[in-house]
Amino acid sequence: MWVLGAWVLLSAAGAGSAQLLFSPTTFVERNICNESVLLPCIVTNLQANNKKVMYVKWKIQGKLFFSFDGTRQAVRDSMFSSAKLVSESDLSKGVASILLDKEEAILGNYSCEVTESNREGETTVELKNSTVVSCSDENTTPEEKYGSWFLPVESACIIVLLFLAIIFCWAQLSVIASKFETVFQKKISIIIACGIFTVVAVVGVILFVPDGYTRGSRAGLGLIVVPAVILMPIQCLLFGMVMDSLSKTAYALISLESVGYIIAVAGFALCVSACPVLHGSVVIAGLAIMAIGALLSLVYVCFVGSRIREHQPPRKAVEEPLNDAKGVMLERCVTKEKN
Ligand SMILES: *[C@@H]1O[C@H](CO)[C@@H](O)[C@H](O)[C@H]1NC(C)=O
Ligand SMILES: *[C@@H]1O[C@H](CO)[C@@H](O)[C@H](O)[C@H]1NC(C)=O
Numbered sequence: 648m649w650v651l652g653a654w655v656l657l658s659a660a661g662a663g664s665a666q667l668l669f670s671p672t673t674f675v676e677r678n679i680c681n682e683s684v685l686l687p688c689i690v691t692n693l694q695a696n697n698k699k700v701m702y703v704k705w706k707i708q709g710k711l712f713f714s715f716d717g718t719r720q721a722v723r724d725s726m727f728s729s730a731k732l733v734s735e736s737d738l739s740k741g742v743a744s745i746l747l748d749k750e751e752a753i754l755g756n757y758s759c760e761v762t763e764s765n766r767e768g769e770t771t772v773e774l775k776n777s778t779v780v781s782c783s784d785e786n787t788t789p790e791e792k793y794g795s796w797f798l799p800v801e802s803a804c805i806i807v808l809l810f811l812a813i814i815f816c817w818a819q820l821s822v823i824a825s826k827f828e829t830v831f832q833k834k835i836s837i838i839i840a841c842g843i844f845t846v847v848a849v850v851g852v853i854l855f856v857p858d859g860y861t862r863g864s865r866a867g868l869g870l871i872v873v874p875a876v877i878l879m880p881i882q883c884l885l886f887g888m889v890m891d892s893l894s895k896t897a898y899a900l901i902s903l904e905s906v907g908y909i910i911a912v913a914g915f916a917l918c919v920s921a922c923p924v925l926h927g928s929v930v931i932a933g934l935a936i937m938a939i940g941a942l943l944s945l946v947y948v949c950f951v952g953s954r955i956r957e958h959q960p961p962r963k964a965v966e967e968p969l970n971d972a973k974g975v976m977l978e979r980c981v982t983k984e985k986n
């Protein structure tokens with residue numbers, strides 16, 4: 648009998664302190680830029696400050712998916728294999744918040760149950776999609792409301808400009824192939840270079856297009872921008888096929904493309920670490936300059952081609968020495984690019 652009496656007395660005395668209290672957060676929002684989601688759960692009145700006497704349980708809509716017994720390992724549901732405490736060492740300070748990969752973080756009500764020896768408490772936090780619109784506009788679609796890394800129009804500009812640069816490359820190649828008889832071997836190397844440029848760009852676009860700030864889309868943007876450096880040696884080789892020594896105009900056009908490339912890479916560096924993107928226009932400007940450079944080069948190649956046509960010397964006699972000279976020029980050109 649006295650045991651029951653003591654228990655009633657004890658629970659009456661402890662009623663005020665048996666409950667763990669939490670810093671109140673009713674909901675958190677995630678947007679497209681969140682790679683992981685932090686679900687906060689912070690106890691404010693721990694007494695022992697010892698994680699060995701603590702037990703944490705996280706539930707989604709009432710279903711347990713993560714538990715952490717201070718003395719042992721965390722146990723997690725296979726659907727939430729990424730779940731982990733924000734910091735195990737901070738658990739003793741009351742931080743029972745967890746991190747989830749964005750793929751696993753389903754929207755809904757999460758409850759966090761913490762026990763410290765014989766005291767316990769529970770708090771609930773709702774995970775919602777962000778309703779914040781960066782470029783506030785009544786006409787935005789739900790997808791744009793949710794936010795995106797690049798705006799659709801920016802992505803479109805990037806892809807179109809990249810393919811314009813590639814198309815102008817192939818166009819130069821076909822103009823040259825139709826107007827100049829060059830050693831097949833050299834044409835092959837340019838065709839391979841143009842082909843690599845095209846394939847890498849297509850892979851980059853495929854990775855880049857699904858919007859979202861994912862590793863894949865960042866790698867895609869990288870594949871769009873960085874390998875475009877190949878445009879400069881390609882341009883060098885193309886000019887080398889139509890003239891014995893690179894003219895000032897040819898150097899100017901290659902420089903223009905190089906400047907565009909440097910701007911595009913700088914833009915990529917600014918974009919890759921920022922979500923949402925603030926400097927998408929830098930990448931676009933860089934690619935635009937490269938595309939313009941390639942277009943002007945195409946015009947120039949056509950121009951040189953037509954001039955050579957008019958004053959074409961007897962071909963058979965000069966072909967061999969000319970080709971040798973071109974070979975030397977090409978090598979020089981390529982080594983210059985490498986340096
Ligand atoms: C998502 O990211 C934003 C800013 O980067 C951050 O304020 C927010 O707490 C994150 N949301 C979640 C649920 O982690
Ligand atoms: C989460 O709980 C809140 C408040 O109880 C409720 O309004 C909301 O609809 C719940 N959300 C989900 C996804 O069940």
Ligand SMILES: *[C@@H]1O[C@H](CO)[C@@H](O)[C@H](O)[C@H]1NC(C)=O
Nearest residue numbers: 679754775776777789790793
């Ligand atoms: C939240 O955003 C995700 C990602 O785009 C989307 O798939 C999902 O339908 C959205 N959910 C709600 C309830 O808006």
